[in-house]
Amino acid sequence: MTDHGVFVPPVPASPRVTALEWGRMEVEGLAPAKDFVLYPGGGRPWDWSEHGTRHQPGIQPGDVRELLERGAEVIVLSRGMDLRLGTAPQTLLLLQEAGAEVHIEATPAAVERYNELAGEGRRVAGLFHSTC
DSSP: OOTTSOOOOOOOOOOOEEEEETTEEEETTSOOBSEEEEETTEEEEOOGGGTTOOSSSOBOHHHHHHHHHTTOSEEEEEOOTTSOOOBOHHHHHHHHHHTOEEEEEOHHHHHHHHHHHHHTTOOEEEEEEOOO
16 A cells, blocks of 8 residues: 555566576476566566577567566566577667666576566566577
């Protein structure tokens, strides 16, 4: 409740990544998968073909648009285990224009950062690639 008696629902928690290994991730409440889209309140496997994502130029604007639409204020983008996944310049521009806080790291560091931010109750979302 606010001071004015209006109910304000709590921020939905971002599901935490509970296990990471080459080609497989486990996330709270979801079936294991290779790659994930995670956001406040849920997540799903990440299908690169939805927006034409390839290792280069990398993560596409359409990939992050869903995260912003689901209320994320902090976005964590993984670069893969061997740093082969890029982020398209248009994607970075979209995130900048949206005023999002952005972290781009190798997948193990990205998972650690994401879980830390989720644990702080931040409105965090991320894209995670568990191979190359």
